[in-house]
Amino acid sequence: MARLEYMDVYFSVQAFQExxxxxxxxxxIDVLRAASSMVTALNNGARKIIPVGAMEDAVRIAQTMDAKDYLLCGxxxxxxxxxxxxxNSPLEYTKEVVADKTLIINxxxxxxxIKKASLANKIYVGCFLNQQSILEGLKEHDDDVVLICSGWQGKMSLEDTLFAGSVIYEMCEGKLPxxxxxxxxxxxSLYEKYKENLEQSIGTSDHAIRLKELVPDGDIPFVCQKNKFDVLPTMKDGILINFNG
Incomplete structure (x- = not known):
């Protein structure tokens, strides 16, 4: 198991260098909502996911593929x-829509x-929906592990920090060294404070309020479900696949 004394948390994309x-x-980690959508898509049979850093990259990759094989997402x-x-709503990524498709996501x-973490030994994508799979995956590690909260445009986000805290809480069984x-x-500490009211806390977070007019009503309750899917999205040669699949 990854050792907590060597683990670290970065609270936004801008908080670390490659x-x-x-x-x-x-x-x-991107609870609202990229990680939740990717985990849902892989659970529902998406063949693979190609994460990209810019819309132009997504379109360029799509032009090299057969139109029936891919979906542009994001x-x-x-x-x-x-x-x-x-x-970017996980509720869109149903089996009927994504099964056997390659998803190109920005x-x-x-x-x-994800793109900025390219030098890491291994990259996973995690959220509450696949928390247990993340914990199981980390049991196999003896290297240092960093939990990277995507945040929002360089700022900390409550929902991502709460998921990082939840992983840590489970690893130490609620007793932090x-x-x-x-x-x-x-x-x-944040997770310990808010763990009994996750849905309410995330629903009143800055990011949720910012997206209030854009996010379907069911997204917040959906992304707050723990251990819904046995999915471990893992990067291999720039592509996300389900390691548990």
């Missing part, structure tokens, strides 16, 4: 990108965090 991850493994500032097949925060890094202490 070199900071060399020799470490990373869990990319958002910009919460809005579905014009001309894309799907937005989002404001989550996919940028003293010899942990400050980021771990902060995430653990």
């Amino acid at each position: 070199e900071d991850l060399r020799g470490k493994s990373a869990v990319i 958002e910009q500032n919460g809005n579905t990108i014009e001309g894309f097949h799907l937005g 989002t404001t925060n989550g996919t940028k965090a 003293e010899n942990t890094k400050d980021g771990v202490k902060i995430a653990f």
Whole structure:
């Protein structure tokens, strides 16, 4: 199991440099909503996911593929990108829509965090929906692990920090050792404070309020469900696949 004394938490994409991850493994967190959508898509039979850092990259990759094999997905500032097949609500990623498809995804925060983590030994994508799978995956690690909260345009987000804290809380069974890094202490403490009211806390977070007019009513309750899917999205050669699939 990854050791808590060597674990760290970054609270936004801007909180780390690419070199900071060399020799470490990373869990990319974007509860609202990229990670939740990717986990749901892989659970519902998507063949693979190609995360990209810019819309132009998504379109360029799509032009090399057969139109029946892929879906362009994602958002910009919460809005579905014009001309894309799907937005960023996990409720859109049903089995009927995504099964056997390659998803090319660009989002404001989550996919940028994935791309920036490219030097990590291993990259996972995590959220409440696949928390147990993340915990099981981390049991296999003896390298340092960093939990990367995608945040919002360089700022900390409550929902991502709460998920990081939840992972830490489960790893130490609610008893945090003293010899942990400050980021771990902060995430653990926030989760300990809000864990009994996750849905309400996330629903009143800055990001949820910012997206209120754009997010379907069911998204917040959906993304707050723990351990709904046995899915471990893992990067391999720039592509996300389900390691548990």
